[in-house]
Amino acid sequence: MNKISNPDRKDWLQLLQRPTQTVGDIEATVNDVFDNVRAKGDAAIKKYTQKFDGATLDSLLVTDLEIEEASKKVSPELKQAIALAKGNIETFHAVQKTKKVEVETMPGVQCWQEKRPIQKVGLYIPGGTAPLFSTILMLAVPAKIAGCEEIVLCTPPNKDGEVNPTILYTAQLCGVTQIFKVGGIQAIAGMTFGTESIPKVYKIFGPGNQYVTVAKQLATKHNVAIDMPAGPSELLVVADDTANPAFVASDLLSQAEHGVDSQVILVSTSESLINAVEKEIEEQIKALPRQEIAEKSIANSKLILVENDETAMDLINEYGPEHFIVCVENEDFYIDTIQNAGSVFIGNYTPESAGDYASGTNHTLPTNGYAKQYSGVNLDSFMKSMTFQKISEEGMGQIGNAIELMAEAEGLQAHKNAVTLRLKSLETN
Structure with missing residues (x-):
């Protein structure tokens, strides 16, 4: 050192x-893979899987039989350890649930905030020399607690087209809905655009190498959110x-x-x-x-x-x-x-x-100095906050004139009219 x-x-x-490469060093490669996956779907995914992982696949989707066989290969001792970890992760993330926040900002003006789960999430789980089945616990457990409807998981296969048994066992245990034998840039591209097999998701989670990190950042240009730029x-x-x-x-x-x-x-x-x-x-x-x-x-x-x-x-x-x-x-x-x-x-x-x-606690965390502005993954990472408001006749009488004055000052007459019409209707009642 x-x-x-x-x-x-x-x-x-x-x-x-x-000690990392700059985005410019690898962005060209990532863009090339993204363009091919968007244009050719599964065919491009399979081509890159053969090129980068050395695996020739007939199907990208992991079958129920493969999951069943994988479960038999995981020792009872490891299953117990995974269960212990899963319980602690569930306990910590479950207490992060928050109730509806509600307030009457002034008489007749009710405002509140509620949270809703992100319906479709994608999880990227590194494989290779260190198959990170623990990351499935960190991502799928809070996704289930949040109420996400679709939990899609991508992880690279070995040269025989197989996925690490513990990854498959843990994914099934945690409620992952679909598992695909896809790694690297092509996995992120598949979840970004959707293919004949892989669903398009709304947000992508999970760590990876520098190529995966840049791929996730590129995904944000195509209407897909990410957890953070974790490298x-x-x-x-x-x-x-x-x-x-x-x-x-x-x-x-x-x-x-x-x-x-x-x-x-x-x-x-x-x-x-x-x-x-x-x-x-x-x-x-x-x-x-x-x-x-x-x-x-x-x-x-x-x-x-x-x-x-x-x-x-x-x-x-x-x-x-x-x-x-x-x-x-x-x-x-x-x-x-x-x-x-x-x-x-x-x-x-x-x-x-x-x-x-x-x-x-969750181990999916911001790297490369992003801890200055990003949080690690938590329950809220899998949810959206939505605001609601309901204004009564009394409430409109209270705030209407202020809205008119502000809209007029900004030169937005239609905004003002939407309030003026309502105030006039109150005068005739």
């Missing part, structure tokens, strides 16, 4: 850059001498193993802690099955020594981490002053892995 001591504030922007995973840990160096190192490596373009950062006021963590990383990384991936990610990562907590906090808010672990004596300071983070993990016994899997 790159070790930096007391960096000058003017250098922070450069120091905190993510390669990242983690920032702030720690002092009260932290366990082995724990800190394990947390940094847990994110580093996601992918070669992941980034992890340790910020500390203690040089001895930084040195201890560095040694732990060197030892722990040797035992990882994904050592090669983690090593490339670690090469993009940083150990940053700062003078005090205030400087550390300023730097952390400037970075806006997806995951933020706080392992310091003065944890309240960081909890109270953090402004930009996707999800916060507090104390030596709160690993980021807990949020990834089973504590109950």
Whole structure:
């Protein structure tokens, strides 16, 4: 890891850059796939699935028999673990439900807000070397609680045209309505435009590589919403001498193993802690099955020594981490002053892995600094807020003249007339 001591504030922007390609580097590829899928539908999807995943498919849709067979391959122990996680995720997201908000802004003017589910949602679940069945829990569970009618899932197949059994088992358990063997850009394009097999959805959720991230951003140009521009995973840990160096190192490596373009950062006021963590990383990384991936990610990562907590906090808010672990004596300071983070993990016994899997919070979070303006996925992500109003005769008498004056001042005579006619009718009653 790159070790930096007391960096000058003017250098922070450069120091905190993510190791990602710019949109321009890959946008041409994404546009090409989108154009082909829009024009040729399933045929284009199958062509790209063969090209990128090495799988030749007769049908994109996963059958009930495939789901049934997949369930048999998942161990009872793993099924129990998934059930535990599902229960906690349901508990946390269910309490996010809100009641109708209603107020009479003035006599005779009733206004209220109610929430409605997004009817059709698409979930993208990465496969490959790390089939993220846990992300199904994070997306399908709140979608069901919200009341979404159609929950479409796309995930890449292996070279034999098969989907990871645990992905199929979890999707069926969580109420996904259709599962398709489609990954990458072509999956996002399929859910954006709709094909002979894949339904068009109203909003797309889920993480992915940089190509998937750009594809999701492009989808917004075609009347489809997305959860957020979620790209390669990242983690920032702030720690002092009260932290366990082995724990800190394990947390940094847990994110580093996601992918070669992941980034992890340790910020500390203690040089001895930084040195201890560095040694732990060197030892722990040797035992990882994904050592090669983690090593490339670690090469993009940083150990940053700062003078005090205030400087550390300023730097952390400037970075806006997806995951933020706080392992310091003065944890309240960081909890109270953090402004930009996707999800916060507090104390030596709160690993980021807990949020990834089973504590109950959602692990679909803003990356690449988007924590400055985006929330992580939550129940409201699957709903829309709709406002209602009802004005009585008394209410129209109360606000009518104000509306007339404002409409006239803006030069919108028809707006004014819509009120004037009603006020005149009240005069004759």
